Amino acid sequence: MRIVALILLTCSIGCSDPNTSSIPATDGGTLGLGTEGSTAAQRPPNILFVIADDFGVDVSPCYSDAVAHMPHLLALCADGLVFETAWSNPICSPTRATLLTGRYSARTTVGSQVEGNQTPGLPLDEVTLAQLLKNHPDHPYATGAFGKWHLSNQDNGGAQHPQTAGFDHFSGLLQGGVQDYERWQRTVDGETETVEGYTTTITVDDAMAWLDKLEDQPWFVWLAFTAPHSPWHRPPEGLYYQEGLTGEANHIQNNRDAYYAAAAEALDMEMGRLLDHRRVKDEPTMIVFLGDNGTPNQVLPASRPRGRGKSSLFEGGIHVPLVIAGAGLATGARIPHPVNAVDLFSTALDWAGIPAPSDRSIDGLSLIRYGTDPLAPPTRSWIYSELFGSNVVQSRTGQTLRDDRFKWIGYQDGSEMFFDLHDDPNEQLNLFDAVLSADAQASQADFEQALQSLGGRR
Numbered sequence: 001m002r003i004v005a006l007i008l009l010t011c012s013i014g015c016s017d018p019n020t021s022s023i024p025a026t027d028g029g030t031l032g033l034g035t036e037g038s039t040a041a042q043r044p045p046n047i048l049f050v051i052a053d054d055f056g057v058d059v060s061p062c063y064s065d066a067v068a069h070m071p072h073l074l075a076l077c078a079d080g081l082v083f084e085t086a087w088s089n090p091i092c093s094p095t096r097a098t099l100l101t102g103r104y105s106a107r108t109t110v111g112s113q114v115e116g117n118q119t120p121g122l123p124l125d126e127v128t129l130a131q132l133l134k135n136h137p138d139h140p141y142a143t144g145a146f147g148k149w150h151l152s153n154q155d156n157g158g159a160q161h162p163q164t165a166g167f168d169h170f171s172g173l174l175q176g177g178v179q180d181y182e183r184w185q186r187t188v189d190g191e192t193e194t195v196e197g198y199t200t201t202i203t204v205d206d207a208m209a210w211l212d213k214l215e216d217q218p219w220f221v222w223l224a225f226t227a228p229h230s231p232w233h234r235p236p237e238g239l240y241y242q243e244g245l246t247g248e249a250n251h252i253q254n255n256r257d258a259y260y261a262a263a264a265e266a267l268d269m270e271m272g273r274l275l276d277h278r279r280v281k282d283e284p285t286m287i288v289f290l291g292d293n294g295t296p297n298q299v300l301p302a303s304r305p306r307g308r309g310k311s312s313l314f315e316g317g318i319h320v321p322l323v324i325a326g327a328g329l330a331t332g333a334r335i336p337h338p339v340n341a342v343d344l345f346s347t348a349l350d351w352a353g354i355p356a357p358s359d360r361s362i363d364g365l366s367l368i369r370y371g372t373d374p375l376a377p378p379t380r381s382w383i384y385s386e387l388f389g390s391n392v393v394q395s396r397t398g399q400t401l402r403d404d405r406f407k408w409i410g411y412q413d414g415s416e417m418f419f420d421l422h423d424d425p426n427e428q429l430n431l432f433d434a435v436l437s438a439d440a441q442a443s444q445a446d447f448e449q450a451l452q453s454l455g456g457r458r
Contacts, residue, residue, distance in 0.1 A: 043139050044352045045284035045326070047220045049099070049344070050271055052264070052321075053092060053148060053177075053229040054310055055291035058301045059264065060321040068228075068261035069241040072272035073323075076289055078332050080325025081370055085338045085404075090310065090317040090387045092176065092292045093119075093150050095341050096224070099290075100128040100151075100165065102345030102356065102364035104384065106455055111388030111397075113176060114150055119388075121153040122165065127357045129345050130166030133220045136354060142217055144210045147172040147203040147224035149187075159190045167222070171206040173199075177229050181263075198236050200227045200263075204270040211279040218352075223274065228263035230296065232256050235266035260299040284326075286351050288344060291320035305426060311387070313400040313409050314427050318385045324367065333374035338383040338404060343367050378404070382450050386458070397458055401450055406443040412458060418444065 057063040061070050062077035063084070088095040089105065097103075097110035100122070105111035109120040122128075133141035145167040152161030152174055162170035171188045178184040178199055186195045186202070195202065207223055234240075234247035240262035245251070252259050274280060275287070293310050294317040295301075300309040308314035322339065324347070346364035349356055356362045363384075369376040382403050389397035389412065397412040402421065409417040418432040420440065431440070451457055 043284075044136070044141075044218050045286050046218050046279070047133070047141075047286045047348050047351065048274075048280060048288065049220075049222050049224075050274075050287070050289045051096070051099075051147075051222075051224040052267060052289070052291050053224070053226055054293060054296050055228060055264065055321065056294035056309065056316060057291075057319050057321050058295050058304060058316065059228075059260070059299070060291070062323065063321055064301070066261070067242075067257055068264040068268070070265060070268035072268045072275065073289065076275075076287065076325045077323050080287070080323055080329045080331075080333075081374065082332075082334045083322040083324075083339050083367075084334055084336050085383075086290075086320055086322035086340065087318045087338070087383045087385050087402075088291065088293050088320045088341045089385055090293055090312055092148075094387070095292045096149075096151055097122050097126075098340075098342040098363075099344055100130065101126045102129070102342055102349075102362045103360070104342060104363050104454065105386050105388065106458070107361060107363070110151065111386060114153060115176070117153050117155055121156040121161065122151040124156050124164060126165075127360070128166045129348055130220060130222070132166075132349060132354050132357075133218075133352055134166050134168070136218070136352060139218050141352070142214050142219040143167045143222075144169045144207065144219065145172065145222040145224070146170075146207040146210075147222075148176070148226050149174050149224070150176045159187050159192060163189065169210055171210075172203060172224070173226065178226055179231065181226070181231070181233050181235075198239075198266075200225060200235070200266050200270050201239075204274050207274060208277050211277055214279065219279070220348075223271075224292075225267050225271075227267040228260050230298075232259035233263065234259065235262055239266035239269045241265050257299050260296075286348065287323075287325045288348075289321065289323040289325075290341060290344070291322075294318055294320060303426065305428070308427070313385060313387060313398050315407075315421075315425070318400070324371075329371055330374045333370070335370050335374060336404075337378035338380065338402060339367060340364070340380075340383045340385070343379070382446060384450065384454065399451070399458060401447045403443050403446065406440055406447075408444065408447045410457060 091113050093114040094105045097108045112119045114121050130143045134143050145162050157164045181199045232252050234245045242258045242262040295309045297309040304316040309316040342364040346366040350366040350368045365379045382401050386399045400409045405422050407419045416432045417430045419427045
């Protein structure tokens with residue numbers, strides 16, 4: 001399989017190209033947006049986002065000794081850039097909102113799982129990546145979203161929300177998951193019906209069918225798998241490598257790790273089929289693979305303390321795999337610097353040669369500099385994540401920041417934690433009340449300043 005053209009831009013954050021506009025960034029720098037990625041005579045690259053549901057670094061073969069066998073993901077990591085310190089939000093809806101808007105939850109109001117009108121969906125006045133690409137001044141993108149959406153409720157358009165958010169076509173599930181991977185509710189451009197067939201396979205089938213019909217124009221595909229999110233199950237034969245799976249309820253309950261891995265393997269198999277599609281492999285295409293949040297506690301590896309996976313602000317809840325692939329990348333390069341899912345909005349716009357909106361704060365910083373220079377200095381000095389308390393997921397409001405060594409967690413009830421991730425990667429020793437080194441004190445001061453730039457503590 002040949003992954004084709006991506007990182008061709010050389011202008012990095014803060015460059016002085018006269019064709020580059022800059023907007024303030026919350027990290028104290030500027031976001032350079034080079035226009036050289038697209039001219040009237042040069043078609044910009046396609047953009048493919050692949051999102052795995054409930055998939056942290058602990059279960060990714062590019063980061064750990066994972067149970068799941070995922071050869072296509074391993075090939076993607078070998079062919080592209082692997083970001084070793086990437087954060088998301090602790091649960092799925094907020095991460096999806098940051099990806100589409102380049103803005104943190106405090107700005108979008110999507111800080112918890114969207115469940116009907118109990119919690120906010122993505123507001124209609126947010127400007128999305130799909131809208132900006134669709135309105136490219138020289139080469140309008142075709143925009144398609146497939147799979148899990150989980151950003152809509154009746155306040156923002158319900159079943160029509162994906163189209164309102166800028167997608168020409170949507171085929172997938174509006175809610176947060178399925179009760180049965182073989183029988184589920186699929187919404188296609190506002191119309192919902194029950195379909196039978198494996199969710200992971202149908203999601204890719206729908207995306208490929210849409211690509212087959214496209215005219216000769218750049219495209220943006222948002223492919224959000226439901227897998228490997230629960231319910232744990234046995235995928236169809238031929239889509240997984242795990243052995244001895246009976247699919248019986250008691251066997252699933254006693255072997256959740258194996259069934260979770262099987263769902264991840266099915267995701268990988270179907271992703272490989274999409275990556276081999278002619279519109280992906282034969283055209284310049286930016287490919288991004290991301291986990292939407294950390295690993296569920298039920299299948300969290302023993303190396304992580306229980307209860308510190310998905311829905312938590314600990315590393316197990318927010319440290320996710322992020323891979324960006326395409327010709328022109330330093331093959332197999334690993335980037336150690338802290339980055340955030342929010343940065344992918346600005347990265348994609350940079351590729352397309354589109355400036356970010358200037359009428360609102362944009363938190364994302366383009367990662368494009370690493371495409372030509374994996375040894376480039378960090379784009380930001382800290383990364384940030386947050387969670388709004390909600391009865392829907394039994395969580396409490398909190399915020400967290402980290403730099404290349406230290407990490408702070410603070411909750412609305414006033415409790416705080418401070419960790420040295422170099423010496424304590426599993427966050428076992430809370431140093432908040434300890435006598436801190438000069439370096440740790442400097443990080444604390446930086447974190448406090450960062451919080452103020454984000455509207456303060458919550």
